[in-house]
Amino acid sequence: MEFLAYMGDVFTPINFGLLLIGTIGGLILGATPGLSPTMAVALLIPFTFRLDATQGLVLLGAAYTSTVAGGAVSAILLKIPGAPANIATTLDGHTMAKKGEGARALQLSFVASAIGGVFGVMLLIFLTPVLAKWALAFGPSHLFWLAILGVTVIGTLDSSSVVKGLLAGCIGLWLSTIGFDDIMGAQRFIFHSSVSGGINVIPALIGLFAIPQVISMFLKGRREREAEVLAVRRHPIMEAIREVFRRSRALTIGTLTGSFIGLIPGVGGQIAGLVAYDQSRRMSPESRKFGTGHSEGVIAAESANNAMVGPSLVPLLTLSIPGSPTAAVLLGGLLIHGIFPGSDLFENYPEVAWTFINSMLIGQILMCVFGLLVAGLAARVAQVPNAVMAAVVLGLAVFGSYSVQNSMGDVYVMMALGTGMFFLERFGLSAAPLVLGLILGPIAEANFIQGKMIANATSSTGAYFFTGVLNLTLIGLVVASVAYSVWMEIRQRRYTTKEDAIVRGETLT
Amino acid sequence: MSDLPRTQHIVASGLIAAVGIGVAYISYTSEPARAFLFPRIISTVFVVLALWTFGKAVLGKTKVGIGLSAEALRNILPGLVVALVYVFWAAQALGFYTASGIAFFLLLSLYDPAPHDAVRTWVKRIIVTAGFVAVMYCLFALLLNVYTPREIFL
Numbered sequence: 094m095e096f097l098a099y100m101g102d103v104f105t106p107i108n109f110g111l112l113l114i115g116t117i118g119g120l121i122l123g124a125t126p127g128l129s130p131t132m133a134v135a136l137l138i139p140f141t142f143r144l145d146a147t148q149g150l151v152l153l154g155a156a157y158t159s160t161v162a163g164g165a166v167s168a169i170l171l172k173i174p175g176a177p178a179n180i181a182t183t184l185d186g187h188t189m190a191k192k193g194e195g196a197r198a199l200q201l202s203f204v205a206s207a208i209g210g211v212f213g214v215m216l217l218i219f220l221t222p223v224l225a226k227w228a229l230a231f232g233p234s235h236l237f238w239l240a241i242l243g244v245t246v247i248g249t250l251d252s253s254s255v256v257k258g259l260l261a262g263c264i265g266l267w268l269s270t271i272g273f274d275d276i277m278g279a280q281r282f283i284f285h286s287s288v289s290g291g292i293n294v295i296p297a298l299i300g301l302f303a304i305p306q307v308i309s310m311f312l313k314g315r316r317e318r319e320a321e322v323l324a325v326r327r328h329p330i331m332e333a334i335r336e337v338f339r340r341s342r343a344l345t346i347g348t349l350t351g352s353f354i355g356l357i358p359g360v361g362g363q364i365a366g367l368v369a370y371d372q373s374r375r376m377s378p379e380s381r382k383f384g385t386g387h388s389e390g391v392i393a394a395e396s397a398n399n400a401m402v403g404p405s406l407v408p409l410l411t412l413s414i415p416g417s418p419t420a421a422v423l424l425g426g427l428l429i430h431g432i433f434p435g436s437d438l439f440e441n442y443p444e445v446a447w448t449f450i451n452s453m454l455i456g457q458i459l460m461c462v463f464g465l466l467v468a469g470l471a472a473r474v475a476q477v478p479n480a481v482m483a484a485v486v487l488g489l490a491v492f493g494s495y496s497v498q499n500s501m502g503d504v505y506v507m508m509a510l511g512t513g514m515f516f517l518e519r520f521g522l523s524a525a526p527l528v529l530g531l532i533l534g535p536i537a538e539a540n541f542i543q544g545k546m547i548a549n550a551t552s553s554t555g556a557y558f559f560t561g562v563l564n565l566t567l568i569g570l571v572v573a574s575v576a577y578s579v580w581m582e583i584r585q586r587r588y589t590t591k592e593d594a595i596v597r598g599e600t601l602t
Numbered sequence: 603m604s605d606l607p608r609t610q611h612i613v614a615s616g617l618i619a620a621v622g623i624g625v626a627y628i629s630y631t632s633e634p635a636r637a638f639l640f641p642r643i644i645s646t647v648f649v650v651l652a653l654w655t656f657g658k659a660v661l662g663k664t665k666v667g668i669g670l671s672a673e674a675l676r677n678i679l680p681g682l683v684v685a686l687v688y689v690f691w692a693a694q695a696l697g698f699y700t701a702s703g704i705a706f707f708l709l710l711s712l713y714d715p716a717p718h719d720a721v722r723t724w725v726k727r728i729i730v731t732a733g734f735v736a737v738m739y740c741l742f743a744l745l746l747n748v749y750t751p752r753e754i755f756l
Contacts, residue, residue, distance in 0.1 A: 139746070140741075140746065142746065143745075143746055143747070253666045254665065254666040256651055256654055256655055256658075257655060257666060257667075259647075259651055260618070260648070260651040260652060260655060263622075263644055263647050263648040263651060264618075264648070266644045267625055267641065267644050267645065267648060270640060270641045270644070274637045276637070277634050277636055277637030278637075279632075279633075279634055279637035279638075281632070281637060281638065281641065282625070282628060282641075304685075307681075307685070308678055308681070308682060308685075310713070311677060311678040311680075311681035311682065311713065312674050312677050312678050313677065313713075314677040314713065315712075315713055315714065315715045316715060478713075478714060478715065479713060480709060480710050480712070480713035480714040480715075481710060481714075481730065483681065483709060483713065484705070484706040484709040484710055484734070485706075485734065487685055487688075487705070487709070488702050488705070488706060488734065488738055489738075491688070491689060491693060491698070491702065492698065492702075492738060492741075492742045492748065495693075495698070495748065495750065496742060496746060496748040499748065499749060501693070501694055504689055504693065505689065505690065507689075508685070508686065508689040508690070512682070512686070516614070516670075517614075517618075519614075519667060519668060519669055519670050520610070520611060520614040520615070520667040520669065521664070521666030521667030522667075534644075537640070538640040541639075541640055542639075542640070545639075
């Protein structure tokens with residue numbers, strides 16, 4: 094119950110003020126289609142430079158939590174999911190809004206999000222210290238394999254092609270080696286003065302997540318947003334709260350599914366929402382009502398995508414391995430304050446760790462309260478023209494990258510990586526594994542070199558890295574993550590082939 | 603898959619493979635060799651995966667990635683040029699705020715669906731641009747104390 098000792102720190106005027114700003118800002122950003130939670134958090138990092146580590150993390154954590162929930166506003170009122178995590182919410186939420194039940198859908202969504210979110214953060218509170226102590230047993234070889242596992246899991250599970258996901262991870266790992274090698278005193282891959290000090294993670298994150306979105310907005314040309322905001326009629330909040338608890342099956346399925354999926358690195362809110370929606374539909378006696386504006390659909394999807402937020406941070410806070418792109422961005426936020434998460438985080442910086450986690454707990458409740466209040470405003474913001482949004486995000490990306498070290502080199506790196514990423518995405522490579530490679534590369538390399546030194550002094554390199562229960566377990570997980578994704582890809586291809594065959598009118602045997 | 607994406611996939615994966623081979627070449631030939639030990643491992647995997655992707659593209663078996671149509675390219679090109687000129691030249695030459703204002707206004711004018719022949723549209727764009735520059739100035743210069751290369755107006 095150590096977390097209770099730091100609960101008061103959340104309510105200091107500055108921390109609570111930042112929590113409010115992060116929550117309200119996150120709700121509005123989350124409702125804006127095209128602004129993903131990861132990108133919103135990345136763009137916010139420069140604003141944390143002048144704050145201390147705790148305050149910075151409170152702001153970033155609040156924004157992360159509320160952007161996921163805020164995405165439900167545009168999903169329900171505009172039929173445009175604010176983030177991939179809200180895709181399942183559109184299925185019933187928008188139908189409810191079309192029936193004139195927009196307020197009810199929003200209330201159900203925020204209440205379910207808050208309940209799921211609180212459960213997820215409680216899981217984070219109780220699992221993290223236990224796993225952090227367990228992580229103390231990790232040596233360099235284990236940390237090396239863990240970093241590789243982080244890249245392969247995200248590379249394979251988060252991408253539609255295993256090979257391209259791993260390729261993106263390799264590009265990220267290579268980018269992380271650019272610059273001056275401190276151990277050997279050598280310059281590596283310095284082809285321009287902007288990268289002589291290596292690639293700074295923050296401008297890289299901003300570029301990789303924000304610039305492809307900006308160019309995607311250009312892609313739409315001079316088109317009006319086609320969505321129309323549906324009117325919201327008043328609905329008593331207590332009725333919505335009672336309904337959420339009455340629909341306890343959907344709430345439980347959503348919360349448990351989201352929490353479990355959140356713990357698996359690389360599997361994001363989109364999967365959590367869709368799996369919870371599907372499971373809830375299968376187990377519901379009213380399964381036929383799903384898709385026709387059924388409240389269980391909204392409750393399952395929204396409780397799942399917010400329940401996943403807390404557990405998704407467990408690998409980051411215990412093993413310093415970000416399990417998701419947003420966790421990777423949060424890691425960047427920690428690193429700029431000289432804090433490296435991992436096994437000793439709770440020993441060395443308990444006030445930072447616990448205040449951050451507690452703020453996410455309080456943030457879930459604030460998100461529910463303010464979500465209901467600002468939903469109408471958020472829906473209007475979601476209608477801001479693409480042109481304005483693209484120009485604003487570009488400006489924020491430029492100023493944000495520059496402010497990291499007051500260096501134009503960082504701005505060039507941000508733009509070059511971002512533009513390159515847009516084109517890579519068009520050819521099937523995704524940003525998440527590349528970012529993970531970039532962030533985990535130094536961890537992998539440092540532990541590889543350290544492990545090699547230990548191996549040279551004690552045994553052979555092969556024996557050091559490839560023997561032992563923990564090493565073999567981690568290698569097994571690396572292989573399993575790749576094998577599972579390859580199997581899924583082949584299965585999907587077969588399925589597509591059958592679909593093609595049906596379309597062509599061929600007989601299936 | 604139509605011929606256009608196939609050609610695009612070949613070019614894109616070919617470029618990635620070329621980068622991979624370049625990285626591998628540097629990794630295996632640069633000194634001190636120990637500093638390039640980790641890059642050697644990465645670049646080997648990089649080259650294998652890149653050549654696999656290239657091979658699939660050549661055989662027309664690429665399943666993922668939609669490429670870029672001519673219309674999409676036409677849409678992004680003006681905005682991309684403005685963004686690149688803004689970042690790589692204007693920000694330093696004209697000053698962050700001036701360059702940001704100009705880039706913002708140009709992007710708004712290029713992609714805003716409002717009619718170009720209405721005076722009201724242009725007035726609105728100028729006001730929105732001024733508002734954006736003012737907010738950026740307040741946020742970065744006043745709140746975060748970021749010293750930009752050529753200060754406020756330049």
